[in-house]
Amino acid sequence: MDADKNFLVGIFDDEDAVLSGIKDVRDSGIKIHEVYSPFPVHGIDDALGIKKSRLPIAAFLFGLTGTTCALTMQIWMLGYDWPMIIGGKNNASLPPFIPVTFEMTVLFAALGMVGTFMIVSGLKPYAWPRQFDLRSTEDKHVMAVDLAINHGKSKEEISRILKSAGASEVNEKSFE
């Protein structure tokens, strides 16, 4: 059986059911493919063992790039490329360059971080996602278990474990 094709899908009615369900399912040795929720559930990342996102580091580095670009640009333009005397001040004095530097730092950090998030999460406007259950954006929490990687257990056994973990229904889902 190929991986990433045949799934068992457990439907959970609320966030508490899915949180305790994840624990029970993982304790019985089943690898969970992913859990889909209509809203962010607190504690679900710990329950699933998801590592903390490194996006804040990306944001910091993008911000640093913005700061550097802004300062380099202003100092080079007004200090070296075309020096202008404005109010008898230094050509390249730092204080008046701070506002633009701040704004560009924020701009680079925000756009860079959101762009990275889109790319790593595979969000793109032209592709349909693989949907395990359409209710997962509405009100249900949907747990998908890949049958291929859990080959030690039979379909019936996994289904029974999902049910006893609190799933209100368990469906089969196959993708081509």
Add this chain to the structure above:
Amino acid sequence: MQVTSAVRDPLVTGGKTVKDVSHDISRQVEGSPTKLWWMAMAVSIAVMAYGFYCLCFLLWNGVGVWGLNKTVGWAWDITNFVWWVGIGHAGTLISAILLLFRQKWRMSINRAAEAMTIFAVICAATFPFAHMGRLWLGFYWVFPLPNTWGSLWANFNSPLLWDVFAISTYFTVSLVFWYLGLIPDFAVIRDRAVVQGNKIRASVYNALSFGWQGGAKTWSRYESVALILAGLSTPLVLSVHTIVSMDFATSIVPGWHTTIFPPYFVAGAIFSGFAMVLTLLLVTRVVFKLEDYITIYHIELMNIIIIVTGSIVGIAYITELFISWYSGVEYEGYAFYNRVQGPYAWAYWSMMTCNVISPQLFWIKKIRTSIAATFVLSIIVNIGMWFERFVIIVTSIHRDYVPSSWTMFHPTMYDVGEYLFTFGFFFTAFLLFAKFFPVINMAEVKSIIKGGGEKTENKEHH
């Protein structure tokens, strides 16, 4: 099923379930527009069309068609600019600062407030561009683009240039923040459309949702992105009106040259922004039947923010007056004497009444929980805030240093026309938003419906 707290009133009333939230909010997008919506749209487009004619007339003939003269070189244009930028402060304040302070009541109002922010900033930006006259050259004047005059670069010492960067960054980041929040909600509409068998709507909203699925890993990243964006936007919101105030404060014109301007402008911006949010939401909640989501409790909290910021603005006015006398600077003293007693005293006292006295009525609980009173006062506040900018700008410059240059400012139909254009645009855009986008952040509201985090937190602690 809703978890109720013993000490706090629920943020969403009517015993809504998670499913009800999807239904109540998506319904607006799925149904066909009402007669009322078409009528409002027709009026907005008509106003915008008239304003657009005035704008084209101005671009064809030059800025001379405005009522400006040699002494008053800035009047309605910059007044309207600052007024709209100020209004544009509430949205990101609500979604960023209130997120950092973990104020969950923001969740029902942040979407509409952010949309309002984005449209208000667009309205604001039309004024400096129109004032440039030849706006096709404007980009060379305000952005550091290579050009054939040298390159002669933009002057980074100028607060007007800081403004360009502040407003464009604010606009971009607010737009990204707003859109990021919309992504999961577009997916709700997409999946409902699939169930309803509406293929066109399903593919349009799938594209808008970027193929969102809502996996735990994605939500985890999404939450850290939202938190960092809030952290970035908080100083950004405060920086924008600070920099707008520096357009005036870094000059040497009496009445403008004061260090109090940055905090005073920021407080005024939040004050007028919340007033505009109230004006719009009080109508939206009735038209779209969202009384269970935007409750009297939300309105009351917003009114409390109006009292706080309105009082800061009031203190700033009085401090300005005091310092103009206490500093002993004749020019400064005259500028304020002229505001209070001069030919524009009517504008000054309108500002004082609308901004300082009227929000104090909200100390009375009956008034701040009354929808009619809130609606009227929210409009009065924005009239007052328009007069504030008019008073600061026109009364400070219409009495020049040389009495032979003293003049008055008289707006022409083109001044009025461009102001109307921005109103037409603002309401057209807001109506389109209210029809085609979910007006309330469904994902966030769903997370508080069941007590969300609170309940799971309790579980972890025990």
